[in-house]
Amino acid sequence: MRRFRFAKVLVTFLIGVLLVQLLHACSADPQAAKKTRLTIATVNNGDMVVMQELSNRFTAENPDIELRWVVLEENILRQRTTTDIASEGGQFDVVTIGSYETPIWARRGWLKPLDSLPAEYDVDDLLDPIRTGLSNDGKLYALPFYGESSMLYYRSDLFEKAGITVPENPTYEQVGKWASQVHDPANGVYGICLRGKSGWGENMGFLSTLVNTYGGRWFDMDWQPTIDTPEWRKAISFYVDVMNDYGPPGASSNGFNENLALFSTGKCGMWIDATVAAGLLSNPDQSQVADRVAFARAPIETYPNGSNWLWSWALAIPETSQYPEAAQRFITWATSKEYVRLVAEKHGWIAAPPGTRTSTYTNPNYQQAAPFADIVLNSIKSADINHPASKPTPYKGVQYVDIPEFQAIGTQVGQRMAAALADRLSVEEAIERSQKVAQRFMRHTGYIE
């Protein structure tokens, strides 16, 4: 009897499972067959969030495509996409990558080349330096969503009060002097905010440009690290001194976002960082100093080369994508002229994705809404990834070195620089240890003996 009851329960259960399966198959199958589901990995920057919001326009125009978003913080995004692509996981159909990864991954054959773009996409409209940065052997491997260089932001009201006029091309010597003049911690204003958080894409992004313009470089032509040189010492000493004297407290944990928050709440007199912040700082919805922020080119010291960086966030299709055709339709839409216009329509021209298309910069509406447009355009145009330093380099890239090993070296050197900023190491110690770390790593990977 008991056994019978047990058997009954079991049979009912199995029938139930079967029914659920059948129902699921009936309801889900036709839909799954009809719709292509694209999985898109992207970074949680403001412009990408706007893209996510506006993508319902794309799905309305392409009813056969469904979008699934994986939005992650920059470092986590890099980890997820790299491990997925390197192990051929095939999890993503579209990935958001930067101009550092694109050529490296293209050389590995991890990305689909984008050589069959529709004519109305107008590839020639893309800004030349950005386009070169996303190409390998003359072929485009990713489409730029926004591009950036670096520039100087300052508070016009404070500078006026101190009687300073900023030339179009300031120098770091001037920046150091101005920082002392506008520094007023009693009223919660610090002379200068700069990146301090360690990481090859955080503090080293800025510090590489500083070193470049002080005449230094990462490697000599034999791939020997050149960190323990007078140029690096001068640049890093300048950085540590000016930040200790006129920087905000806790600077060694400030990255781009932290500094953006500090500047937009009026706590910084000056800030040198990505041009993409210009739109955010001028937007009264997001910035308390929107009417008082002024712009200049990134400062230079002895050499003008490589004092402003070049970066773009771009959309690419991994070789493992299941729906490359649909993926290409999406990335051409998200980086097209129509998309730029769509953002302008919904959020105003100031929110339009900057730094990718000539047509954005020739548009009178954009020029009027964005007083910084010319500086951004000139900074991007003058950034030259082929000649980042005054001396010849075996690598390409202004604020990075285009070899896969650079992530490790940049991260480790970044840690030592953050330690120098936090006064846990002297500048000399930080430089020496960085040189050793870089040498060790280059030897381990077989670049040098």
Add this chain to the structure above:
Amino acid sequence: MTSSVATTQHSPPPSKKRSRKQIPTLALVAPSVIVLLLWMIVPLVMAIWFSLQRYNLLIPENREFVGLGNFVFILTDPALWTSIGITLILVASVLLITIGLGTLLAVLYNQDFFGRGIARVLAISPFFVMPTVSALIWKNMLMHPVNGLFAQITRGLGLGAIDWFADLPLLSIIIIVSWEWLPFALLILLTAIQSLDTDQLEAARMDGARPLALFRFVVLPHLSRAIAVVAMIETIFFLTIFAEIFVTTGGGPGLATTNLAYYIYLKALLEFDVGGASAGGLIAVVLANLVAIFLVRSVARNLDT
């Protein structure tokens, strides 16, 4: 009717019983043993295999067998030794704080006072906050040098603010982890104290023992077992502290808060060095086992007496 069926089932023929007994126990245990072994051994073997290769995810063409090359590379890295030192400091100091304060609080919370129930709940609640969340609370609401509560207070007193994560990074992590784990020690030690025979205390008091002596010679020996258990369990968790460091200092500034777990994370997910990270992982396994042997021995000695 059911009862009759049940009775017939309850008395099977003796021969059947014997045959059932003859099934070797190993055959019955085997499936779970095999699953457990696979569960343990497969990842371990893979880690050993990867640790013998030069294998960076970003440089697949450079993959080759290098023998102990990764171990040599890792063991000659000064950062590894720094991180092992930091791991040990972290474990030892948090153990000291949680057990010391935990014993003190357990004695206090054992006294009768008004609102004891609420006070106990409040004291225990930090343990239920997720590590990442408590790290964020401490970072942004308490220790932030501009907006944090501590900075507001010290500034209000005219003392200026401490930049916790830049000036005292390791101490900050120790404070956060101790805050999270103090309730655990308190909880276990409190239950241990409650099992203390009040007659013993009474007798000791009659003999003229002062409170301090009572604590030293009656309460503390009674607690020693519980303390040993707390120390062992906490050590296992403290060797792998990660979330608090990841959220607050990111291992820095410099290497000031890079413990072994964070060091391996750096190797594996920021440098994509699978070989190096596996070698580091194996070193961590050895270290954990060394500490475990020590602890198990001392606990076992405690449990015998």
